Amino acid sequence: MKIALINGSPKASGSLSGQILQDLRERLLAHSRQTDGSACDTDISIYQCNKPQINQQDLWQIATCDALVFAFPLYVDSIPSHLLRCLSQMEEYLRPLSTGKEMRVYALANCGFYEGVQNKLALNMMQNWCARTELIWGHGLGIGGGGMQASILGIPDNHSMKRGLAGALNNMTRHILSGSSADHAFIDPAIPRFAYQIGGAVGWRQQIKANGLKVKDLALRR
Amino acid sequence: MKVIIHDLESSRAQALLPAPASSANANTVVISDDGTIHNCIGCFGCWVKTPGACVIRDNYGDLGALLGKCDDELIIISRCFYGGYSPFVKNVLDRSIPYIHPDFVIRNKEMHHKRRYRNHFDLTVWFYGTDISECEKETALELVQSNADNFYCTLRKVGFVSDISEIAGLIK
Numbered sequence: 001m002k003i004a005l006i007n008g009s010p011k012a013s014g015s016l017s018g019q020i021l022q023d024l025r026e027r028l029l030a031h032s033r034q035t036d037g038s039a040c041d042t043d044i045s046i047y048q049c050n051k052p053q054i055n056q057q058d059l060w061q062i063a064t065c066d067a068l069v070f071a072f073p074l075y076v077d078s079i080p081s082h083l084l085r086c087l088s089q090m091e092e093y094l095r096p097l098s099t100g101k102e103m104r105v106y107a108l109a110n111c112g113f114y115e116g117v118q119n120k121l122a123l124n125m126m127q128n129w130c131a132r133t134e135l136i137w138g139h140g141l142g143i144g145g146g147g148m149q150a151s152i153l154g155i156p157d158n159h160s161m162k163r164g165l166a167g168a169l170n171n172m173t174r175h176i177l178s179g180s181s182a183d184h185a186f187i188d189p190a191i192p193r194f195a196y197q198i199g200g201a202v203g204w205r206q207q208i209k210a211n212g213l214k215v216k217d218l219a220l221r222r
Numbered sequence: 223m224k225v226i227i228h229d230l231e232s233s234r235a236q237a238l239l240p241a242p243a244s245s246a247n248a249n250t251v252v253i254s255d256d257g258t259i260h261n262c263i264g265c266f267g268c269w270v271k272t273p274g275a276c277v278i279r280d281n282y283g284d285l286g287a288l289l290g291k292c293d294d295e296l297i298i299i300s301r302c303f304y305g306g307y308s309p310f311v312k313n314v315l316d317r318s319i320p321y322i323h324p325d326f327v328i329r330n331k332e333m334h335h336k337r338r339y340r341n342h343f344d345l346t347v348w349f350y351g352t353d354i355s356e357c358e359k360e361t362a363l364e365l366v367q368s369n370a371d372n373f374y375c376t377l378r379k380v381g382f383v384s385d386i387s388e389i390a391g392l393i394k
Contacts, residue, residue: 010263052261052309073264077368078306081313082261088309113326113333121305121368124361128304131357193333197326204324207270219323220273221339222287 004065005046008072008083017071027173052085074111091133098134105130106138116144116186139175139182145189161190225292227253228299229310255310268320286320290339302349305361344378350386
């Protein structure tokens with residue numbers, strides 16, 4: 001099975017989307033080993049979509065895959081503009097090739113808001129893209145609390161902070177490898193919302209002070 | 223002030239949008255695609271380095287401040303892309319996040335960003351495209367309502383037209 005993991009973050013490195021895809025890659029390989037005894041038949045490549053254009057070589061490679069898995073941050077309630085341009089380009093390239101091909105599409109959207117469900121419209125848009133490109137929609141996962149999920153990814157799956165995220169990523173893994181489809185799933189951070197809200201406020205204050213500005217400058221009007 | 227964001231070619235825009243030079247429209251700012259816009263890089267510099275302004279100093283670096291002066295209506299005219307805006311219009315919105323404050327507030331049982339400015343405007347969106355599906359329309363309607371919630375504005379209208387010439391005379 002050939003899988004393309006497509007990182008739709010505009011950041012060249014250190015993005016949560018990239019870390020989620022690395023984690024997912026490990027799960028896909030581990031699950032393949034468990035079921036087949038080896039992961040030889042699972043070919044996984046990661047593609048960076050951090051610019052508003054995707055190169056021809058990547059397009060050609062992506063077109064040969066059985067599953068496309070997108071991970072991206074939520075921007076203004078939906079898909080970031082640079083990724084939208086890439087999706088448009090991919091639609092033009094993939095649609096003529098889609099006849100008779102069983103390519104499935106999966107997506108993981110993450111947002112800074114606490115509620116994972118706030119990613120719903122971005123996942124719906126991915127589903128709409130899938131319909132336009134004549135590919136098969138697989139599954140969407142909306143991850144809330146993006147501000148803290150990066151630090152959660154590194155801890156063991158059975159830790160109370162990680163259980164929800166790990167379970168959702170394991171479900172995504174199973175859907176991808178079995179070629180199955182399911183409704184969107186959404187997860188929130190494993191801490192109370194007020195604590196996440198306070199954590200965010202503290203983080204912004206630390207960052208603005210580190211940049212030599214005052215806390216009150218967070219509210220500057222131009 | 224009224225703000226119009228659109229993705230129309232210049233000849234179409236001239237035919238459909240109010241002439242910027244006329245005195246009646248002196249208070250209208252039109253944001254068009256001049257081919258130079260850079261995408262948001264997710265650095266949050268507009269919140270913690272140069273609060274209220276984007277760190278990318280191209281022709282679209284002060285959209286947050288511009289929306290802060292909008293006290294009448296924001297009109298968006300966009301080709302419908304998968305139930306959302308076209309890449310250019312979305313790029314403009316992505317670069318507009320300095321309009322809001324990084325801190326979170328809870329409204330209607332959901333987390334949103336706090337507002338930076340105290341102005342208020344109405345939001346009107348025209349989506350165009352010859353084959354917009356029902357699913358795309360449904361997504362677009364929900365999307366614009368979410369945008370209105372996050373930008374603290376009142377949703378006035380969302381319209382769908384198959385040909386952009388159908389909105390002639392409706393943009394004032």
